[in-house]
Amino acid sequence: MHTPILLQTKIKIPVPRSGGVRRQRLLDRLNRTTDGRLALVCAPAGFGKTTLIGQWAEQSSSKIAWYSLDETDNDLMKFWRYAIHALQAHLPPGFGERMEPLLQAYPNVAMPTILDALLQELEEREEGGLLTLVLDDYHTISAAFIHDSVGYLIDHLPEGVRLVIASRSELPLSTTSKWRVRGKLIDIGSRQLEFTEEETRRFCQDTSGLRLSDERIQLLQKWTEGWAASLQLLVLTLKEHEDPDRFFLQYSGSDRGLIQYLLEEVLGQLPADIRRFLLRTSILSRFDAECCEAVTLGNDSRAMLDRLQRLNLFLVPLDDTQGWYRYHHLFSMFLKTQLLKEDPELAVALHRLAADHLAGRSLLEEALEHSLEAGDIGTAIGLLGAQISSVIERGEWSTLLRWMNRLPTEALPFQIRLLYAFTLIVTGQFESAAEELRRLERFAADAEPGEERQEMRSSLFFAKINLAFSSGDYEQWYSYADRIPDMLPESPLLYRFNYNTNEPFVRRTAFGLRGMQTPETEAIAGRIIGILDSHGWGQSLFTQYIVQSLAEGYYEWDRLGDSRRLLRRIEPIARKHRIAGLLVPNLVAAARLQWAEGSEKEAHRTIEDTIELVRDELREPRWLAPLHAFQAGLHLRAGNTALAETLLSSLKLAAPNKPSLMKNLEYLTYARLLGAKRKEKDALGLLETLNRLNRREGCIVGIVDAEALQALLNAQRGYRSEAFAHLGEALALGEANGYIRAFVDEGEPMRSLLMQFKEQRNREEHRGISEEYLERLIGRFPLKEAPMPSERLIEPLSPKESAVLLEAVRGAANREIADRLHLTEGTVKVYLSRIYGKLGVSSRIQALRRAEELQLFE
Structure with a gap:
């Protein structure tokens, strides 16, 4: 699995500036977060939001996870990947490794489902005490889907976990008013952040050694209205002014505004070398000495940064070692504006220098941003191509679209344009994707015959299959597939694209249509497999996932021979690829088939071998939990409750009323265990939540499994009408998709319940289930004739x-x-x-x- 490169400076608590004024009244207010779940610090730029929260973090007893946001974080997966990385230090080992496959599964897995897994990790953390996630500069986030996900997190935070959010504007989160009314939200706005007269006095003394009279402190208070940034600029101006008394007499305000006036004053008073350094480095969103030397073309950047710190010139350290910095946002905006005003061509040249330097240090994302700012299309395309595979693997689709939308489409190479179309498909923009694919098809048709054109066709074929599966427009794909006469060469990215990072059953994934199976989908899958086999893609991961999904579907239809044939085809290829997302489902399906055919010992042996393979050879421990859960399920079917309980207890599942869909098999098996122990009420509570989560995800197989088990548990405790209601739900979906084994595998209790249901079928609520389907189901249960007592x-x-x-x-x-x-x-x-x-x-x-x-x- 690709390990994402994350900038550590984004998740480090900013180092508080020495000599800063400690504002105890506000720190005390933030300390009240122990009584709530959310603190909002909202005020315009320059009011000291980050400084205040940084001071609070330094002295707080809470464990702090910090995430500094910027405009590039408007990507759902990137946002949560950084948030998870920030939390990682305060959660059990392996937390990040467990969450990464779920992030990579998006959008095949709904965001609430991923957040449920995160919330469960927060619920299960062993360390006590308060844990606080700080989201700084949240105003840079404009993506509605990120706002929705943050709102979901806030609404479901477990006890002992809090959020502190700093923003220049009110949060576009519908949930904040609810928690404000309940007294669980702490507001700190610009009025609270204004410096008092006493704080102004201490600021002048502590930061610059200025001892001013009460009258002049009051004058500063009047001019600045307690605004921290303007106060700091005034103090800098006074400190460097030849005659501070004269300044007080002359200054009475400016039409250009206090901040603009003071910034110009401060910049104008600086030595030429510092002024040049500030302007040239202003194009960098973050920098260390090496970055500075790349754009200043000097070799004294380390010393210059030390000078800026001593001068208190809005330099913000981003790490403990004082290696990386940024300018205060207000100061940065001023410097950039000044640079563009004085020399716009220099600004472009500086972005080019920054791009070259950052690319040389493998900081490709930042290099790409600078090349785009410079308008250097060729370099930008090269940088995009160098990292596009890893960005796709990380699922950061919004980032990819943002980059591509800033580049002229006609300048992009064919493969990048194709991946642009693929990104549109993944993000649900089907019409735009179809139009782009039509343009690419015309482009490929006009290309010279040869290997390159064949590669284009191969890639187009792959993209069109994905569009067909995603949009449901199979007819268009059929018409295209009929025109493929030759072999399809391997596409390194597309040929090996992994469609499953977390599910023990492929049918539960979006690729497996979440359990939907009809004669039409069977025919389409068969057609695709046939074309792929005959055009050289028979060994591809893409083909194997289709075959695996079909094999699991055949098992559900009780076509065990067809299922066995396909599973045997996949196994050697899956072992060769060594992709757990394919190999684990293949071997689990094989064990399931063995059990259904009465080979219980072989089924146990298959699962034991799979556990050993995953643990010792593949070394992907996240797959062990579902494998142990499946193993426990086999023991429950055999009546070995104690052994099943021992296996499940090792999985450390959270409270039954808070299951995660990412552990569907584990919780479903746990519900079976509770039923075997006659704890039906607990099991039904768990299943109700699990069923709701499956419905939210649109996972048909998950809904049928949960409803069927709810029916059995209600029947077991004598609640016949409730049992029939749940069974009716399961049967309605089951009949629509031809399900057999979901019921037959439940054994004699399900057969008995189906027979009772059949007698009641004419009741209004059960009329939607055909007698033919019920008879077919009942007839598939194995029965042996016994001597008559x-x-x-x-x-x-x-x-x-x-x-x-x-x-x-x-x-x-x-x-x-x-x-x-x-x-x-x-x-x-x-x-x-x-x-x-x-x-x-x-x-x-x-x-x-x-x-x-x-x-x-x-």
Whole structure:
């Protein structure tokens, strides 16, 4: 798995400036976050928001995770990847490694599902005490989907976890008003951040040694209105002014505004070398001495940075070692404006220098940003191509679109344009993607015959399959597929693209259509596999994932032979690729098939071998939990409750009322364990939440599994109407998708419940389920004829009566019984009447129940 390169300076707590004024009244206010879940520090630039929160973080007893935001963080995956990285130091080992596959699975996994996994990690943290995530400069975030995700996090924060958000503007989060009304939100605005007269006095003394009279302190207070940035600029101006008294007499305000006036005053008073350094380095969003030397073309940057710190010139250290810095945002904006005013061509040249330097240090994202600012299209395209694979693997689609949208499409190479179309598909912009693919198809058609054109066709084929699966427009893809006459060469990125990073069943993924399966989807999958096989892509990961999804679907349809054939095809290729996202589902499906065919020992051996393979060879420990859960499920089916409980207890699942969809199999198995221990109420509470999460994700297979188990647990505790309601939900989805094994694998309790349900099918709430489907389901349960315990019957059943009753138990209707036993339908009714009498019952459903009680068939 690719390990993302993250800038450590973005998650370091800013180093407080020495000699800064300690504002205890505001620190005390922030300390009240222990009583709430959110603190908002909102004020315009220059009010000291970051300084205040940094001081609070330094003295707080809370564990602090800090994330400094900027405009490049308007990418959902990038945002949460950094937030998770910031939290990592305060959470159990492996937290980041566990979350990364989920981030890479987006958008195939819904964002709330990923956040649920994060919230569960926060819930399960072993260290006590308060944990605070600080989001600084949140005003730079404009993406609505990030606002929604932050709101979701706030609404579901566990006890002991808080957020502190600093922003120049009010947060566009609908949830804040709710928590404000409940008294769980602390507001610190510009009025609270204004320096008091006493704080102004201490600021002048502590930062610059200025001891001013009460009258002049009051004058400063009037001019600045307590605004920290203007106060700092005034103090700098006074300190360097030849005659401070004269300054007070002359200054009475400026039409240009106080800040603009003071900035110009400060810059004008600086030595030429410092002024030059500030202007040339202003184009850098962050910098160290090396970066500064690249744009200043000097060799004294380390000393210059030390001078700036001594002069207190709005330099913000970004790490403990004082290696990286940025300018205060207000000062930075002023310097950039001044540079563009004085020499716009120099600004472009400086961006080029910065891009070259940062690229040489493998800081490719920052290098690309500078090349775009410089308008250097060629360099930007090269930098984009160098990192596009890793950006796609990280799932940072918004970042990719932002870069590509700043480049002229016609200048982009074919493969990058294709990946642009692929990005549009992933982000749901299907019409734009289809239009771009049509343009690329025309481009490929006009290309010279040869290997390059074949590679174009190969890539287009791949992209069009993805568009078809995502948009449902299969007809357009069919028309394109029919025109592919030649072999499709491997595309290094597309051929090996991994579609599963976290699911033990491919059918649960978006690639596996989340459990939807119809004759149409089967035909499409078969067609795609055939074309891929015949055009050289038979060994590709893409093909194997389609085959695996189809194999799992065949198992669900109870076409065990077809499933086995496809699983055997995949296994050697999956072992060769050594991709756990394919190999684990393949081996789990094989074990499931073995169990269904009565080879219980082989199923256990397959899972044990898979666990050993994942642990010792693949070394991907995140797959061990679902494998152990599946293993526990096998033990539960065999009645080994104690062994199953031992396995599940090692997984350290969170409280049952807070399951995560990322651990669906683990929680589903845990619910089965609770049911086996007759703790139905606890199990049903867990399943209700799990079912809701599956519905949110649109995961059909997950909904059917949860509803079916809820039905069984309600039946087990005697709540028949609730059992039928849940069973009806499961059957409705099951019939629409041809599900068989989801019910048959539940064994005899499900068969009995289905038979009871069948008798009640004419009730209003159950009429949507066809009798044919119910009979087909009941007929698939394995039943063995057993000796008749005649001593418990009023009168022994004759062989023919036994045969009739056995067919009825299997769910056959009277007409089917007559056909199978070569009787008339009237004769069947006569036999059933006799059977009722011998069993001491008066109806078919009672007869079936009585036969079950007497264990007439095993």
